[in-house]
Amino acid sequence: MAARALFPPHSGLLVFQPLKRRQCAECRRGPLPLLVLEDSAPRCLDCADLGHLVFLPRGDTALTRRSREESALSAVVVRFNRRKSRYERQGVLVEEAALARAEQRCLADSEARRRRRARDARRRADQDALFAQAFAAEILRLLPGCPPDRARAIAGHASERGSGRVGRSAAGRALTEEAVMAAVVASVRHLDTPYDRLLMSGVPRHEARRRIAAAVETVLRGWTRTGLGSTG
Structure with a gap:
């Protein structure tokens, strides 16, 4: 299929955000916000056994990576960009529990980063205070x-x-x-x-x-x- 040729082979399962109104070839529901192509025919997520997954938009690289690590089943969501003539990643579908675990991991990292930033700020403040003292002492020397x-x-x-x-x-x-x-x-x-x-x-x-x-x-x-x- 053309989409697979235009997207990296290591992407795994692909789910599409269609540009046109499409119906599921199996259950006839539509229009479909997301679909899977099987034998060149569109299938809704439920018919493709992906309906239990939740959508995580792109933007948070760490959360996306960890969600896919935590999820036994995941898919990349793409949409065709006519102007650029290529498919572009929009996000991923992952298990809801996996997303929750990934969010907890990111929150833990966020707290660690906050503490590290606070330590760095205190260290810089101490360095700045010492430098200002040395600068003032040099003024008084001159x-x-x-x-x-x-x-x-x-x-x-x-x-x-x-x-x-x-x-x-x-x-x-x-x-x-x-x-x-x-x-x-x-x-x-x-x-x-x-x-x-x-x-x-x-x-x-x-x-x-x-x-x-x-x-x-x-x-x-x-x-x-x-x-x-x-x-x-």
Whole structure:
């Protein structure tokens, strides 16, 4: 039959979602939502001894695989795609009890994955906290007059996971002086100068940076002196 030629030989039993209205050649029921071809004649699932199976749509690979493993009898459901001139898998028919067992296995795996994700998240949070501490310590080494609370805030902001900020770059992870100072300058620019107001008023970015450069330098010079940041 043409469908078998167009579908992988290892698929096992094939059940079809017909594109046209078809009747069972044996019991004459129809139209059939699903059918089996026997001797080129359509048979309903009951007449083909598959009526006790339940349909599992495609989409969950693990559930499909496990349902077929658990089911003594199963079939692949296909439908012809006229545009692509081929049969495409729509799901599987499996025993209801087998589907229930497969769902339990997937739920157990889901809980294990949830616990693993939680462990990974805690580990990443610990790593991020340690890195932020190291980043803040490097800020204070370079700028001993920077208030410690401010150094911690800069470090936390610059090193936020997934932010794409300088602290997540290779240079930032290596705590290079250039990367650390870039994070500090960015913080000073936004919090200690009228830079944001200039941008909002339509001043081009490069011109805005030029206008506030002296103010940034004043703050940084103040932070290079020890003893000015002892309030944090």
